[in-house]
Amino acid sequence: MKYYIKHEIQGRIRVHMAQKRMSCREADILLYYIQNLPGVTSAKVYEKTADAWIVYEGERGRLLASLRKYHAEDVKIPDGLLDHSGRELNARYQDKLAGKILARAARQLFLPAPLNMAYTAACSAHYLWKGARCVRHGRLDVEVLDAAAIGASIVRGDFKTASSVIFLLGVGEILEECTHKKSVDDLARSMSLNISKVWMKRGEQEVLVKAASVHPGDEVVVHMGNVIPFDGIVTAGEAMVNQASLTGESLPVRKIPDKYVYAGTVLEEGELTIQVQAVSGSTKYEKIVKMIEDSEKLKSAVEGKASRLADRLVPYTFMGALFTWLLTRNVTKAMSVLMVDFSCALKLSIPIAVLSAIRESSGRHITVKGGKYLEALAEATTVVFDKTGTLTKAKPTVKDVIVFAEGGDADEMLRTAACLEEHFPHSMANAVVAAAKKRGLEHEEMHSKVEYIVAHGISSSIGEKKVVIGSYHFVFEDEGCTVDPAYEEDFRSLPAEYSHLYMAIDQKLAAVICIEDPLREEAADVVQALRESGIRKIVMMTGDSERTAAAIAQKIRVDEYYSEVLPEDKADYIEQKKAAGEKVIMIGDGINDSPALSAANVGIAISDGAEIAREVADITIEAENLYELVTLLELSKRLMGRIDRDYKAIVGINSGLILLGAAGILQPAASALLHNASTVAISLKNMQNLL
Numbered sequence: 001m002k003y004y005i006k007h008e009i010q011g012r013i014r015v016h017m018a019q020k021r022m023s024c025r026e027a028d029i030l031l032y033y034i035q036n037l038p039g040v041t042s043a044k045v046y047e048k049t050a051d052a053w054i055v056y057e058g059e060r061g062r063l064l065a066s067l068r069k070y071h072a073e074d075v076k077i078p079d080g081l082l083d084h085s086g087r088e089l090n091a092r093y094q095d096k097l098a099g100k101i102l103a104r105a106a107r108q109l110f111l112p113a114p115l116n117m118a119y120t121a122a123c124s125a126h127y128l129w130k131g132a133r134c135v136r137h138g139r140l141d142v143e144v145l146d147a148a149a150i151g152a153s154i155v156r157g158d159f160k161t162a163s164s165v166i167f168l169l170g171v172g173e174i175l176e177e178c179t180h181k182k183s184v185d186d187l188a189r190s191m192s193l194n195i196s197k198v199w200m201k202r203g204e205q206e207v208l209v210k211a212a213s214v215h216p217g218d219e220v221v222v223h224m225g226n227v228i229p230f231d232g233i234v235t236a237g238e239a240m241v242n243q244a245s246l247t248g249e250s251l252p253v254r255k256i257p258d259k260y261v262y263a264g265t266v267l268e269e270g271e272l273t274i275q276v277q278a279v280s281g282s283t284k285y286e287k288i289v290k291m292i293e294d295s296e297k298l299k300s301a302v303e304g305k306a307s308r309l310a311d312r313l314v315p316y317t318f319m320g321a322l323f324t325w326l327l328t329r330n331v332t333k334a335m336s337v338l339m340v341d342f343s344c345a346l347k348l349s350i351p352i353a354v355l356s357a358i359r360e361s362s363g364r365h366i367t368v369k370g371g372k373y374l375e376a377l378a379e380a381t382t383v384v385f386d387k388t389g390t391l392t393k394a395k396p397t398v399k400d401v402i403v404f405a406e407g408g409d410a411d412e413m414l415r416t417a418a419c420l421e422e423h424f425p426h427s428m429a430n431a432v433v434a435a436a437k438k439r440g441l442e443h444e445e446m447h448s449k450v451e452y453i454v455a456h457g458i459s460s461s462i463g464e465k466k467v468v469i470g471s472y473h474f475v476f477e478d479e480g481c482t483v484d485p486a487y488e489e490d491f492r493s494l495p496a497e498y499s500h501l502y503m504a505i506d507q508k509l510a511a512v513i514c515i516e517d518p519l520r521e522e523a524a525d526v527v528q529a530l531r532e533s534g535i536r537k538i539v540m541m542t543g544d545s546e547r548t549a550a551a552i553a554q555k556i557r558v559d560e561y562y563s564e565v566l567p568e569d570k571a572d573y574i575e576q577k578k579a580a581g582e583k584v585i586m587i588g589d590g591i592n593d594s595p596a597l598s599a600a601n602v603g604i605a606i607s608d609g610a611e612i613a614r615e616v617a618d619i620t621i622e623a624e625n626l627y628e629l630v631t632l633l634e635l636s637k638r639l640m641g642r643i644d645r646d647y648k649a650i651v652g653i654n655s656g657l658i659l660l661g662a663a664g665i666l667q668p669a670a671s672a673l674l675h676n677a678s679t680v681a682i683s684l685k686n687m688q689n690l691l
Contacts, residue, residue: 001070006051013060014053015067022047024088029072037066047087093178100174104167120163124150127166140314148318149338149668156331164669168676198222198229199423201273208422218276222267223423225594232274234259239270242616266616313346317658324662335668336661345650345679350643353686357639360689365622366632373618376601377636379583383535384574384596386588387542387552388428388499388517390606391626396428396517398435399498404487405510413511415441417503420458420469428501431515465506471543473564475502475509483509499544524556526626533633537582541565541573543592570596587629588617604629631691638690646682653678 002018022030027047034043039058045051056063107116131147134140146169153162199206201219211229214220219235222228228241240252243265252268255261261274317337325334354371361368368374385391401410418436421429457470459479468479475481481504483491491509494500498514520526527538540561542549549563562569570586574596577584586593586600594616597603605617621628657674660666666674 001067003052003067011057012053012055013063014051017050017052019050022050024091026072028087029075029077030070032077033070033075034067037063039063047091089178089181093174093181097171097174097178100167100170116163117159120159120166121154123166124154124162127169140318142314145314145317145338148321149335149672152331152335152338153668161335161668165672168669168672171676214276214279216276216279220274220276222272222274224267224269224271226267228261228263228265228267228272228274230263230274230276231278232261232276234261234272235275236273237271239272240268241272242266242268320658320662328662328664330664332668333662333664336664336666336671337658338668345654345682346647348679349646349650349682349686352683353639353642353646356687357635357690360691361619361632361635363689364628364631366628367620367622368632369618373602374636374639376583377585377619377633378640380535380585380602380633382537382539382577382582383530383585383587384539384541384570384600385558386570386586386593386596387540387544387549389589390587391520391523391540391552391556392517393520396431396499396515398431398513399516400495400514402490402494402512402514403510404484404491404512405505405508406484406486408510410511411439411441413503414439414513416462416467417469417501417511417513420460420467423458428499428515428517432501432513462505467503467505469501469503472500472502475504479504479507481507481509496547499548519552519555520626522625522627526629527556527558529627529630530633533630533637535585535633539573541570541596567592567595571599574599604632635690642686642690646686649682650678 003015004018005013006016007014017030022045024047027045030052031043031045034040034045034052034054037056039056039062040054041057042055044053046053054063107119111119127143127150128147130143131145131151134143146165150162150165153159153165197208198211198214199221200209200214201207201221206221214230220229220232222239224239234255234257236257238254238256241255241261242252243262255270255272260277261272263278321334321337324337325331328334351371354374357374358368358371361374389396398414401414403410403413405413414432414436418433418441421432457468457474459466459468461467468475468481481502487509491512494512495514497516499517501513501515502509503511503513530538537560538558540549540553540556540558542552542561542563543565544563546563549561553561562573570588570593574584574586578599578601583602584600585602585604586596587604587606588594588597589606593605597605597617602619603617604619604621606621619632621632654675657666657671657678661668661671
């Protein structure tokens with residue numbers, strides 16, 4: 001690629017590509033290429049000037065050589081990156097705004113006065129119609145204020161003021177629409193760009209492949225607890241699917257062959273084979289945009305309060321205008337009052353503050369699914385932690401495989417366990433699969449249908465033999481398995497420092513997999529930081545033994561702990577706390593945590609856990625440490641502080657404008673300009689990061 005250097009200082013360089021301007025697509029490809037070069041810390045590409053601004057570390061020569069090698073057609077771009085980059089949206093609204101300003105200037109300079117008046121009268125019809133429609137429906141909204149101000153100007157023959165007001169309203173609408181769409185677009189993009197793997201069916205085999213390699217017509221298998229990755233038609237199996245995130249249905253829907261399923265929904269029970277119909281177009285991105293824009297359940301109480309307050313203040317603005325006219329008998333002063341309302345700023349800036357906070361969270365690898373959850377976080381009083389994969393490290397490791405069968409082989413036992421566990425991703429299951437992979441223990445699917453019993457274990461068959469793997473309670477109490485008397489002593493002396501996963505074949509214990517699940521180094525400090533941030537009670541709940549739970553609880557200094565609990569026990573505890581008036585946060589990572597995540601005021605899932613936990617949860621943390629919980633709590637509190645300051649600023653500024661208009665200091669056009677300018681300024685301020 002040909003380019004020349006326009007400006008350069010140490011560690012920063014601005015280059016100009018050998019072309020007049022770029023398309024949005026070309027600019028996005030170049031930006032992606034530059035951002036992924038070694039040593040580049042940040043970069044911007046300007047499509048209109050064909051310039052690139054690069055901040056880098058290391059050798060200048062290596063960077064310039066990489067730029068010379070650039071060819072757009074050779075760059076492999078991740079799916080969806082170009083479609084939803086946001087660059088085209090920005091360019092569209094910049095052109096829209098520039099076009100509106102230039103058109104007004106041209107009319108003022110070249111259009112004769114009579115034609116200008118006719119044009120203004122024609123444009124006013126749109127605003128007058130909107131105001132009349134509101135009145136007809138018994139509402140006094142901001143549209144009525146706009147219509148009254150424009151109508152009064154035209155009746156008085158003051159077409160210049162009417163034209164200015166219409167122009168300023170048009171500019172305000174473009175800026176408001178752009179600000180809102182950009183916030184939604186940024187948020188949706190951050191929530192949708194995630195890469196996952198799927199089970200593809202090839203003949204009688206299930207093969208784990210990247211989702212990006214799947215095409216329409218391929219068949220994928222979705223097991224219980226996983227998210228359906230693509231839109232498609234069920235070809236085999238029967239399952240209950242939770243579609244609440246897309247359709248709002250409160251109960252899972254039964255899916256059988258020939259039924260349609262949607263990407264992003266959760267398979268709660270059963271198993272399905274799906275013929276993929278769409279891998280793009282009807283993508284998760286579009287669904288997330290729709291969810292953000294349409295789903296009232298995601299709006300926080302403060303957003304609803306702002307909207308209701310804005311509507312309630314409109315009649316008072318009318319009363320102020322009427323009172324001003326009665327006192328002064330001056331229509332211009334009354335119109336100046338009409339040009340100012342609280343509605344625009346309240347209805348635009350508060351939702352943008354919330355959307356911006358959610359976007360900022362996503363930049364820290366935290367996905368928040370709605371404003372109401374940030375508000376609930378700020379009010380939280382109780383935090384409930386699951387232990388495994390949450391307080392302990394997200395990647396436990398297999399330390400030993402102890403065989404309890406005559407002639408048994410540790411590698412063969414681990415191979416069998418991994419074959420079963422890989423279908424139900426959880427931190428403990430992932431440890432087994434990773435250990436088998438590390439030892440090079442590849443396998444073909446040798447078992448029959450796998451059945452997962454939540455919080456207990458897995459049951460299947462290999463040939464004529466029944467195989468179960470899971471907790472002590474599941475294997476020995478529920479399934480009635482026994483230990484060969486010859487191995488009783490070995491069984492009693494299992495190493496106490498490890499967690500144990502029991503596997504039995506034909507009702508006899510075959511192996512115990514010892515898993516080291518060390519406590520996260522930051523766990524104790526995070527618990528203390530949460531306490532200092534205002535959380536009154538911190539609780540740990542685990543399915544582990546009393547001995548293990550007590551040891552962990554003592555190390556991290558939680559207020560309460562509960563051992564050997566079932567999923568329903570966690571959910572029941574949370575419901576009791578909520579009934580007592582507590583705001584509860586639940587943090588977990590497994591399929592067995594999903595009932596509690598749903599029950600809590602805010603459910604937070606750790607991203608390395610089960611997909612159903614991530615889908616059911618209100619917030620997902622993808623970071624490597626638990627300190628992001630403290631960050632998230634701080635962000636939520638700062639958001640509430642920003643919203644409180646917004647209320648004061650909006651009421652103060654607009655009240656001042658009303659008083660200046662009533663005093664005759666501000667003309668209607670000036671009132672409209674300052675009102676819209678303050679609304680946009682507050683909205684732009686709200687788009688800035690909180691932390």
